Amino acid sequence: MLELAVLGLLHGSPLHGYELRQRLKATLGTFRAFSYGSLYPTLRGMKEAGWLCEDDGNADVVAGAPPLTGRRGKVVYKLTAEGKERFQELLAEAGPTSWEDETFGVHFAFFGQTDPEVRVRILEGRRSRLEERRESVRTTLARTRSRLDRYTLQLQEHGLESVEREVRWLNELIETERRTAPPVAPRSPASHPPRSPASHPPPQPPRERGAP
Amino acid sequence: MLELAVLGLLHGSPLHGYELRQRLKATLGTFRAFSYGSLYPTLRGMKEAGWLCEDDGNADVVAGAPPLTGRRGKVVYKLTAEGKERFQELLAEAGPTSWEDETFGVHFAFFGQTDPEVRVRILEGRRSRLEERRESVRTTLARTRSRLDRYTLQLQEHGLESVEREVRWLNELIETERRTAPPVAPRSPASHPPRSPASHPPPQPPRERGAP
DNA sequence: ACCGCGATGTATCGCCGCGATACATCGCAC
DNA sequence: GTGCGATGTATCGCGGCGATACATCGCGGT
Numbered sequence: 001m002l003e004l005a006v007l008g009l010l011h012g013s014p015l016h017g018y019e020l021r022q023r024l025k026a027t028l029g030t031f032r033a034f035s036y037g038s039l040y041p042t043l044r045g046m047k048e049a050g051w052l053c054e055d056d057g058n059a060d061v062v063a064g065a066p067p068l069t070g071r072r073g074k075v076v077y078k079l080t081a082e083g084k085e086r087f088q089e090l091l092a093e094a095g096p097t098s099w100e101d102e103t104f105g106v107h108f109a110f111f112g113q114t115d116p117e118v119r120v121r122i123l124e125g126r127r128s129r130l131e132e133r134r135e136s137v138r139t140t141l142a143r144t145r146s147r148l149d150r151y152t153l154q155l156q157e158h159g160l161e162s163v164e165r166e167v168r169w170l171n172e173l174i175e176t177e178r179r180t181a182p183p184v185a186p187r188s189p190a191s192h193p194p195r196s197p198a199s200h201p202p203p204q205p206p207r208e209r210g211a212p
Numbered sequence: 213m214l215e216l217a218v219l220g221l222l223h224g225s226p227l228h229g230y231e232l233r234q235r236l237k238a239t240l241g242t243f244r245a246f247s248y249g250s251l252y253p254t255l256r257g258m259k260e261a262g263w264l265c266e267d268d269g270n271a272d273v274v275a276g277a278p279p280l281t282g283r284r285g286k287v288v289y290k291l292t293a294e295g296k297e298r299f300q301e302l303l304a305e306a307g308p309t310s311w312e313d314e315t316f317g318v319h320f321a322f323f324g325q326t327d328p329e330v331r332v333r334i335l336e337g338r339r340s341r342l343e344e345r346r347e348s349v350r351t352t353l354a355r356t357r358s359r360l361d362r363y364t365l366q367l368q369e370h371g372l373e374s375v376e377r378e379v380r381w382l383n384e385l386i387e388t389e390r391r392t393a394p395p396v397a398p399r400s401p402a403s404h405p406p407r408s409p410a411s412h413p414p415p416q417p418p419r420e421r422g423a424p
Numbered sequence: 425a426c427c428g429c430g431a432t433g434t435a436t437c438g439c440c441g442c443g444a445t446a447c448a449t450c451g452c453a454c
Numbered sequence: 455g456t457g458c459g460a461t462g463t464a465t466c467g468c469g470g471c472g473a474t475a476c477a478t479c480g481c482g483g484t
Contacts (some may be wrong), residue, residue: 002441027364028351037442038462074462109474111363140238151323152239156379165377169370214470230433252435252471286433 001033001103002042007051007079007087009112014055014078017043028110032102043077051083087113094118099126120177129169134163213315214246214254217261219291219299220322226290227265229255238333239321244314263295276351299325306330332389339382346375 009015009023017039024034046052055078079087091107091114098107104126111119136162144155221227221235229251229394258264270391284386292298296353303319310319323366325332349372 017460017464026356031440035442035444036464037443037466041440065301108367109364112361144238149324153318154385156322162374163376165374169220173366228433229435245471247471247473248433248435249437249472253469 001045001097001106002038003051004087004103004110005034005089005106006039006042006077007083007090008045008106008113010052010077011084011087011113014076016074016076020077028105032105040112041102046083047077050080051086052077052079054078091115092118094125095119097124098122099129116177116180123170123174123177127167127174130163130167130170134160134167137163213251213309213318215263216253216299216302216322217246217313217318218254218258218289219295219302220318220325221297222264222289222291223325226288228286228288232289235243236316240317242403244317258295259289262292264289264291266290304330305326306333306337308337310334311341328389328392331387333380335389337384339379339386342375342379342382346372346379349375 005024005028009020009027015023017036020043021039022161024039043052047054053078070142097103099122102121105198107114107122111122114122137156139201141156141160148156217236217240218232221232222330227235229248233246233248235250236251240246255264259266267288283355303322311316316334319326319334326334349368353368353372360368
């Protein structure tokens, strides 16, 4: 999970731990934070697995500069070919793990590199996860409403509204996905009949970031 | 933190582990779930600390029934006097730990037993915590908006809206608190005005559940 | 009568993320 | 030139989670 995040961030450009963490905070935003206590061990593990390697760019560090200590310089991590492969692999799998609370945000953040079909599957999975929770809250709320204290009730209702809001958000996203890449073209968007039958726009990854 | 939750639940009535967990799920709702892997060790710890004891109610279990096994019966946990004391102690402290994401929900759930002043302090602490996060998201969003991919942007904005929504919620709650229990020290209410003064929303003291 | 099976119930283990902490270097203001 | 905050690497202990094992109970099916 952190693995996916690191793979994704590093897929953009090589980074060192510190900056990696900043990006993690910025990109995943409200979803999770991650700390070095997770990051560095993960990095180590991934290095051992061969997904990434250290890339000191140019070794402009004076070689013998601090001979006293264990030589602490910047360590820049960079994806290997296997790492990129691994990233694609993780992007492609849309299992139950993809729509758990913590994981979903990470997957979503890399939707730009994800296959449209997988996107929809993950969004729908997430939605049904949330709907399930919503129903659970609703029923227990209905059953126990009268027995609840004012504050517990308020907490419960706020939680319920949060879930409902998130479901609406997902609905919009799914709607948009479907309109952008419909399983069956409901209408020709342009004057041309599509040469690719709309089901696979593989060579046309949706609007990435980076170079404008 | 689990400790507070257990103390609070058990303050109502003695429970055994299984039901305790159900209540935990129901009461804390969307906030956290907790699993036995946390619950039982915590229970053990609390028992050792003297906050609670086992109370088998009536030992209507046939004493020698299953002599083959290690004799697994229901274990009902019950607060001791020290436990109740400890609960009050925890309710009274409104430190930074009280308004962290996970902890806040638990504290809030027991606001019915909490001193009004402490309630406001916790709500305000929570709010400023959230405002801080909101500003952080806003600024990084403003700085990097153009460089972000469509999905990352959407994720970011959704997160921001969530935080804003929660701040609004807290504002309402604080407002209500202030109206119900104004900062001016309340005069002795016992005397002759039998009906409440200006403001009489349904609750005056925190309407508890359970035993009337 | 019997079995099966799901709900109830107690308990533990390994994994992993977090927060705190230590240590080191760099750049810049004073 | 010195102190201090940002940058940077790394580890440790704590605590929660999910999976799992094991045990009992009540109920319906055959």
